[in-house]
Amino acid sequence: MPRFFLPGSLTGERFFTLSGEHAQHARVLRLRQGEAVTVCDETGREFACTVSDVSAGQYCLVVHGEQASQAEPCVSASVYMAFAKSDKLEHVIQKATELGAAEIVAFPSERCVSRPDEKSQGRKLERWQKIAASAAEQSGRGTIPQIRILPGFREAVARAAQADLPVFFYENEDAFTFHDAIASGDFRTCALMTGPEGGFSAAEVAEARAGGMKICTLGRRILRCETAPLCALSALMFACGEF
Numbered sequence: 430m431p432r433f434f435l436p437g438s439l440t441g442e443r444f445f446t447l448s449g450e451h452a453q454h455a456r457v458l459r460l461r462q463g464e465a466v467t468v469c470d471e472t473g474r475e476f477a478c479t480v481s482d483v484s485a486g487q488y489c490l491v492v493h494g495e496q497a498s499q500a501e502p503c504v505s506a507s508v509y510m511a512f513a514k515s516d517k518l519e520h521v522i523q524k525a526t527e528l529g530a531a532e533i534v535a536f537p538s539e540r541c542v543s544r545p546d547e548k549s550q551g552r553k554l555e556r557w558q559k560i561a562a563s564a565a566e567q568s569g570r571g572t573i574p575q576i577r578i579l580p581g582f583r584e585a586v587a588r589a590a591q592a593d594l595p596v597f598f599y600e601n602e603d604a605f606t607f608h609d610a611i612a613s614g615d616f617r618t619c620a621l622m623t624g625p626e627g628g629f630s631a632a633e634v635a636e637a638r639a640g641g642m643k644i645c646t647l648g649r650r651i652l653r654c655e656t657a658p659l660c661a662l663s664a665l666m667f668a669c670g671e672f
């Protein structure tokens with residue numbers, strides 16, 4: 430069923446109008462009067478609707494019922510990924526959205542090869558948010574993950590450490606596993622931080638540890654920078670009973 434995301438809280442609304450890009454999307458889908466669609470708002474509510482009228486540049490919808498989205502996971506997971514080359518981050522944004530991430534946060538670290546300047550960051554952020562929105566619609570999400578860019582490694586650690594379970598993955602850690610971290614107690618929010626192609630430096634690992642993050646291994650194999658966050662997110666969702 431076609432799914433559209435509208436801004437704000439829509440609770441109690443009985444009619445919606447799709448215009449602009451939403452109307453263009455509806456036109457591409459060839460929606461007709463009487464067809465069923467789902468509308469989601471920013472609070473995780475979804476609304477069962479039918480198309481009541483189609484006119485130039487807009488589609489009018491009638492709401493028949495609303496409920497909390499059944500597609501959102503019980504844990505709010507934030508994926509922190511250092512800037513990577515090529516379109517690797519785009520791939521992670523798309524797949525992490527499908528897997529249930531609440532947000533994806535990009536940041537620079539010591540060994541990053543890709544370091545977009547402020548001007549290009551704005552363009553990338555706009556594109557990345559559109560990728561997340563498209564993936565959310567395709568996968569039946571109740572909300573669109575927020576895509577963020579932080580100015581530095583220190584800011585990323587400080588923000589990630591505020592989660593109930595802040596996890597920092599390091600390929601040279603060989604004692605404390607992600608399984609250990611997940612089993613350590615109850616949590617409602619989780620931050621998963623992974624590095625760039627060259628991994629994190631020893632100084633960054635020490636800073637993350639001092640900042641309150643749990644330094645974990647993801648196993649005995651070295652994972653690519655675009656594989657590690659998706660592997661960790663999948664393991665988290667499985668452990669929380671989402672699969």
